[in-house]
Amino acid sequence: MNPITDELLEQYQRDGYCVVRELLDPASLERWKTRLSAIADGEVAPAERMLVMKDVMVARGAVEVGSKLEAVAKIQDYENDPELWSYVDDDRLLDCVERFIGKSVFTLHTMLINKPPNVDGRHPLHQDLLYFPFRPADRIVATWTALEPVTRENGCLVVVPGSHEGELLPHENMDWEHVNAAYWGAKGVGGDAPRVHLEMEPGDTVFFHPILIHGSGRNRTQGFRRAISAHYASTDCVWAWNTDAVLQRPYKVVRGEGAGGPWSGPVASEGRINPLDYVPVDRPVAPGRSD
Ligand SMILES: O=C(O)CCC(=O)C(=O)O
Numbered sequence: 001m002n003p004i005t006d007e008l009l010e011q012y013q014r015d016g017y018c019v020v021r022e023l024l025d026p027a028s029l030e031r032w033k034t035r036l037s038a039i040a041d042g043e044v045a046p047a048e049r050m051l052v053m054k055d056v057m058v059a060r061g062a063v064e065v066g067s068k069l070e071a072v073a074k075i076q077d078y079e080n081d082p083e084l085w086s087y088v089d090d091d092r093l094l095d096c097v098e099r100f101i102g103k104s105v106f107t108l109h110t111m112l113i114n115k116p117p118n119v120d121g122r123h124p125l126h127q128d129l130l131y132f133p134f135r136p137a138d139r140i141v142a143t144w145t146a147l148e149p150v151t152r153e154n155g156c157l158v159v160v161p162g163s164h165e166g167e168l169l170p171h172e173n174m175d176w177e178h179v180n181a182a183y184w185g186a187k188g189v190g191g192d193a194p195r196v197h198l199e200m201e202p203g204d205t206v207f208f209h210p211i212l213i214h215g216s217g218r219n220r221t222q223g224f225r226r227a228i229s230a231h232y233a234s235t236d237c238v239w240a241w242n243t244d245a246v247l248q249r250p251y252k253v254v255r256g257e258g259a260g261g262p263w264s265g266p267v268a269s270e271g272r273i274n275p276l277d278y279v280p281v282d283r284p285v286a287p288g289r290s291d
Helices: 006-015 026-041 082-088 091-101
Strands: 017-020 051-054 072-076 105-115 123-126 140-146 157-159 196-198 205-208 214-216 225-234 252-255
Touching: 006 017, 006 091, 026 072, 026 082, 026 105, 026 225, 082 105, 082 225, 091 105, 091 140, 091 205, 091 225, 091 252
Parallel strands: none
Antiparallel strands: 017 205, 051 072, 072 105, 105 225, 105 252, 123 214, 140 205, 140 225, 157 196, 157 214
């Protein structure tokens, strides 16, 4: 039976997210954590087009780290890393993804989020569609899998149920002392928004809509808070930004016609969206990267 029962699908449609408990097994989680460490330690070179982001506090020398892994905030675009790619390509995940956006899908974005001890690491409340040039939004879904117990104390995800029914909002830079690059917050959405904290066990996976307002808190523990994540879009989606950076990321088809190959269109010719309407003008979207 597909783990996305009718009940979970209804919850996703109503609230903009749903959680599948223990979707992925401990050995798989270990494999991805090991790879993260190997890349952070420099034992394995970052794959082509992969971005390894240092935490802003480490980069500014505001905190001393005890290991190379403590310096890394995020790995992005791991499509060309065979170990991490095994997450995106996992049938257990893809069977769920199909329930939300159909049988023919490509990866829009891939990420490993590392929240080490002693750094701020907060992610303000935001909407992921901000970063994505494809539409319609309803044909995009995020997956986020806990690699260890994720709690309020170590900075679990926080979501605003039902917010996926709204519009994509303009975002702004946060007025915080330490904010990682491109961690923008949705304008006018404060800490008083009706939030739910998603505490999760290793292998639990949340699926969420790209307009859902979400973020995460500080890691107040002395351990790591790691998660692996991907965004998938239906191959029916069109490129809808008015920029020419069409191959901004290594988009790859994972299921359906053309699986294994790169995404190749279509690009909308009319009604294009200007990403700068949504992001702070002093930090425009850089073609190729969102860091
Ligand atoms: O894992 C986190 O702390 C937040 C991730 C997130 O919201 C994002 O990258 O869009």
